[in-house]
Amino acid sequence: MRNLDFSHLYSNAVGFERMARELEGLFEQKxxxxxxxxxxxxxxxxxxxxxxxxxxxxxxxxxxxxxxxxxxxxxxxxxxxxxxxxxxxxxxxxxxxxxxxxxxxxxxxxxxxxxxxxxxxxxxxxEALKPRAIHIGKPDPLALPG
CATH class of the missing domain: 2.60.40.790 (Immunoglobulin-like)
Structure with a gap:
């Protein structure tokens, strides 16, 4: 089996290093x-x-x-x-x-x-983990600045 390298995942996946290491381990196991x-x-x-x-x-x-x-x-x-x-x-x-x-x-x-x-x-x-759109509202003209 060819040696698969997942190191390129580390640069774009903050916090997923453990998952990438586990992936590497899965492919190395028989x-x-x-x-x-x-x-x-x-x-x-x-x-x-x-x-x-x-x-x-x-x-x-x-x-x-x-x-x-x-x-x-x-x-x-x-x-x-x-x-x-x-x-x-x-x-x-x-x-x-x-x-x-x-x-x-x-x-x-x-x-x-x-x-x-x-x-x-x-x-x-x-539901809490699903992506959702967040509406960007208009500024309230009656709101006090600052």
């Missing part, structure tokens, strides 16, 4: 090999994580958020270990993935379909 997943941007404020969970039933999967981290867990039941395979090409081992969520990113929902777990996320800024 991604988990199992299960494979995709992260894509749906629209301006939406994201979708798709995890390949072939062989897992809905009851064997769990999603939880805590302290800005989304955890996706898969646990196979005891009966899964008792089956005898002539060939097992689909891995069915337990797993746990963790995704660090940015501030104000919330899980909107999840669905399991055709062996793919799809998790929809949206960034929802509180």
């Amino acid at each position: 991604t988990a090999a199992y299960p494979p997943y995709n992260i894509k941007k749906r629209d301006q404020d939406g994201y979708r994580i798709t995890v390949a969970v072939a062989g897992f039933e809905r009851e064997e999967l769990a999603l939880e958020t805590e302290n800005g981290t989304l955890k996706v867990k898969g646990r196979k039941g005891a009966a899964a270990g008792e089956r005898q395979f002539l060939h097992q090409g689909i891995a069915e081992r337990d797993f746990e993935l963790a995704f660090k969520l940015s501030q104000h990113v919330e899980v909107q929902g999840a669905k399991l379909e055709h062996g793919l777990l799809t998790i929809d996320l949206a960034r929802e800024l509180p």
Whole structure:
């Protein structure tokens, strides 16, 4: 993987140095090999994580958020270990993935379909943080100067 440099962000982003360092760290970390997943941007404020969970039933999967981290867990039941395979090409081992969520990113929902777990996320800024126009009024002619 090529080395990505985010130092150019520091000159234009006051107070975001920590975020830029975290971005650099994310690209330097090796991604988990199992299960494979995709992260894509749906629209301006939406994201979708798709995890390949072939062989897992809905009851064997769990999603939880805590302290800005989304955890996706898969646990196979005891009966899964008792089956005898002539060939097992689909891995069915337990797993746990963790995704660090940015501030104000919330899980909107999840669905399991055709062996793919799809998790929809949206960034929802509180009203106080949304940009707003401020009206510039005319001076009051009756106001006293000074």
